[in-house]
Amino acid sequence: MSKTLFDKVWTRHVVVPETSAHPATLYIDLHLIHEVTSPQAFTVLRERGLKVRRPDRTLATIDHSTPTLINADGSRPYVTEQAEKQVETLLANTEEYGIETHGWDSDNRGIVHVMGPELGATQPGMTIVCGDSHTSTHGAFGAIAFGIGTTQVGHVLANQCILMRKPKTMAIHVNGELGKGVTPKDVILAIIAKIGVGGGTGYALEYRGNVFEEMSMDGRMTVCNMSIEAGARCGMIAPDETTFSYLKDRKFTPENYDAACADWASLATDEGAVFDKEVHLRAEDITPMVTYGTHPGMGISIEAAIPAAADETDQGALDYMQLKAGEKIAGTHVNKVFIGSCTNSRMEDLRAAAAIFKNRKVAKSVTAIIVPGSVLIKARAEDEGLDKIFIAAGAQWREAGCSMCLGMNGDIGAPGDLVVSTSNRNFMGRQGPGVRTVLASPETAAATAIAGVITDPRNVETAA
Amino acid sequence: MSFKPLKTVTSRTLVLQPANIDTDQIMPAKFLSMTTKAGLGEHVFANLRYDAQGELTDHELNSEEGKACEILVAGHNFGCGSSREHAPWGLTDYGFRVVISSEIADIFKGNSLKNGLLPIIIDKRAHQWLLDNPGADVTVDLENCEVRLPRNGGTYNFEVDAFSRHCLMEGVDEMGYLAAQDDAIAAYEDERV
Numbered sequence A: 001m002s003k004t005l006f007d008k009v010w011t012r013h014v015v016v017p018e019t020s021a022h023p024a025t026l027y028i029d030l031h032l033i034h035e036v037t038s039p040q041a042f043t044v045l046r047e048r049g050l051k052v053r054r055p056d057r058t059l060a061t062i063d064h065s066t067p068t069l070i071n072a073d074g075s076r077p078y079v080t081e082q083a084e085k086q087v088e089t090l091l092a093n094t095e096e097y098g099i100e101t102h103g104w105d106s107d108n109r110g111i112v113h114v115m116g117p118e119l120g121a122t123q124p125g126m127t128i129v130c131g132d133s134h135t136s137t138h139g140a141f142g143a144i145a146f147g148i149g150t151t152q153v154g155h156v157l158a159n160q161c162i163l164m165r166k167p168k169t170m171a172i173h174v175n176g177e178l179g180k181g182v183t184p185k186d187v188i189l190a191i192i193a194k195i196g197v198g199g200g201t202g203y204a205l206e207y208r209g210n211v212f213e214e215m216s217m218d219g220r221m222t223v224c225n226m227s228i229e230a231g232a233r234c235g236m237i238a239p240d241e242t243t244f245s246y247l248k249d250r251k252f253t254p255e256n257y258d259a260a261c262a263d264w265a266s267l268a269t270d271e272g273a274v275f276d277k278e279v280h281l282r283a284e285d286i287t288p289m290v291t292y293g294t295h296p297g298m299g300i301s302i303e304a305a306i307p308a309a310a311d312e313t314d315q316g317a318l319d320y321m322q323l324k325a326g327e328k329i330a331g332t333h334v335n336k337v338f339i340g341s342c343t344n345s346r347m348e349d350l351r352a353a354a355a356i357f358k359n360r361k362v363a364k365s366v367t368a369i370i371v372p373g374s375v376l377i378k379a380r381a382e383d384e385g386l387d388k389i390f391i392a393a394g395a396q397w398r399e400a401g402c403s404m405c406l407g408m409n410g411d412i413g414a415p416g417d418l419v420v421s422t423s424n425r426n427f428m429g430r431q432g433p434g435v436r437t438v439l440a441s442p443e444t445a446a447a448t449a450i451a452g453v454i455t456d457p458r459n460v461e462t463a464a
Numbered sequence B: 001m002s003f004k005p006l007k008t009v010t011s012r013t014l015v016l017q018p019a020n021i022d023t024d025q026i027m028p029a030k031f032l033s034m035t036t037k038a039g040l041g042e043h044v045f046a047n048l049r050y051d052a053q054g055e056l057t058d059h060e061l062n063s064e065e066g067k068a069c070e071i072l073v074a075g076h077n078f079g080c081g082s083s084r085e086h087a088p089w090g091l092t093d094y095g096f097r098v099v100i101s102s103e104i105a106d107i108f109k110g111n112s113l114k115n116g117l118l119p120i121i122i123d124k125r126a127h128q129w130l131l132d133n134p135g136a137d138v139t140v141d142l143e144n145c146e147v148r149l150p151r152n153g154g155t156y157n158f159e160v161d162a163f164s165r166h167c168l169m170e171g172v173d174e175m176g177y178l179a180a181q182d183d184a185i186a187a188y189e190d191e192r193v
C-alpha cells in the first residue's frame, strides 16, 4: 500500500502499537535537551532512582537563558541569578548522567535546533524530540520531530520512548516560481495565514512541491520550524540530494553513507499515498510577508493594508499593536530590529541580511541586534566578513543564543517598542512587556533597519 | 508525579474571553528560569494579574472567588504556542482542575493531561453559553464524560482519550506504564537500534 513519509517513519518506531485503550509507545532516536525544560525532569529521575537509558542518544546545549554579551572581564552578564543557576543546573545534570553537552567551551554550542543539524545528529527517518515546540525544525531532514513537555522529557530520559497517538496527515503543496525577494520565511508565513494558527492542530504536515524541492536546507528548516505556529506538532520535507549533501562529513554522519542515503531516499511519500487533508498554494501569489497582530496567523503581504478586525479578539490585537485597519503596514515606524532565532539565524539568513546592510547605515532611531544561531555560525560569518558589514552599519553583533526571540536572557524591548523580528512568535509580551512584534524575513528586517520604517526588501538594491 | 484523582468537579467557572491565549500569556518567559515547579501559581497569567509596577490588579484572578474556581473557561484555541509545561503547572498550582474551550492546542493538551488538569474541547454552543455566563456553577463528570451546565444550559458530552482518562481518574502518571514495557523496549533496541 502507498504510504506517506510520515507513515513510513512512524511505523519504523512503533514499539507497542496503539489501541483504543492506550496510545502507541514510540521509540525516540534522538533526544535534545536544554536548560529550561529539563531540570524538573532530572529531579523526577532522582526521586525515583532512575538512570538515563540512552545517554548516547541524548545531546544537550545551553541557549535560552544564556547572555549574548560578554563583560569586559570575560564574565557573562546573566539577567538574574536564577538564570545562571538554571544554566549551571543543566551542566551539572548532564555531567552527572554522562550526556554529551555543548556548553560554554564547545564550538557547537547554539540554539538547540541549529546545533542538531550542524552536528549531523539530525538525520532522515529519525524520531527526534526536545522539550521545545520548535523541534519541528528537524523535520526539514525528513525526520518526525516534535516538541514535548517536561514530563515527557523525563519519560524519554528514563525509557527512550514516548506515548503518543498517531496524528492525521496534511500535505501542503506549494508549486510555481517564487518571485524575487520572496524567501522561505514568507512562504511559511503565507501558509500559516492561509490555514490559521489552529489549522494544523492534530496533523503532521508534509511540505510538498517544487518550491520545497528547490529550497536549501537552511530554507527548509525555516519552513518546518514554524509548523507549530499553525498548530502542527511536526512538519516534514522528504529527504533528497540536498539533504544528503548537507549531512555529509558531519560529526554524527553515518559511516556507510551511501547505504544510509539509499535507505533515506526510500522514505519519500509513495505515489498515490493518501493524506487526510491537502492544501495548495501558488508560489506566484506569495510576496514578502509581515505580521500585523499578536499571533503568527495574522500575516499579510507587505504591500497590503491591515485588514479589519473580524471580532473583539482581533480588535484587541490591533489595539495592542497600535495599528489601524485600512492603513498600509509598510512605512510604520520601528524601534528595534532583531535578526536571529531558530527560524532565521543560519548562514543564508545572515548573508541575505548582510547584502542589504552592506555600505548602508541603520537608521538613527533603530537599534538592530544580530544574533547568530550557533558558535559555529558566528565563526563562519566572521570568516566571510559579515560581522564587519553589520558593525559598520551600526548593528550589534552578539554571541549565539535564543536572545530576543523570547527574551529569557534579558534581551528584550522597552514597553511600546515596535520590533521587526525574524523569530517565530509575535505573542503579546513575548519580547518584553508591552513590546509589539512584527515577524518578517531577514531581508525585510534588514531593509527595515536601514529605513527606520517597515520596508519591502524588493525596493532595496543589494550589493552583488 | 502522581496527582489527586479527578472524577467529578463542581465549581464556579472563571472565564477568559479572548481567543488564542498562548502559553506565553499563561506563563511569561521570565518565570521559566525556575528549576522547580512549586509556587508557579503565583505567576500564572502574570501580565493580567500584575501591573507594570508589580502591584496586583483588580483582575478576577486575584479575587477570593477567582481563586476558588476550579474550572477555567477560555476562548477558542487555548494554550497555543510554546511547549512549556510551566503553563499547566501554573494553572494547577493556582487551583484549576479543568480547562474548557472550543479548541485546545495539542502540546498544551498533552501536558495538561500529564499533570492532573483536564482539558475539555466542547461543542461550540456549550462554549458560547459558558463564555456568556461567567461564574456559572458547572459540573464536569469525567466518569460519564459530561459537562452539566446549570439553569437549563443543558448537558454536553466531551471526548477524552481512554488512557488519559484512566490516568486522571486513578491519579497515576505514565512513567510507570512505560517502565512496565521495558522488555518490549529492550527487544526493539536489540532489533533496530
Ligand code: SF4
Pocket (backbone or CB within 6 Å): A063, A064, A111, A112, A113, A132, A134, A341, A342, A343, A401, A402, A405, A406, A423, A424
Ligand atoms: S530561538 Fe526562540 S523559538 Fe527557537 S528555541 Fe530559542 S526561544 Fe525557542
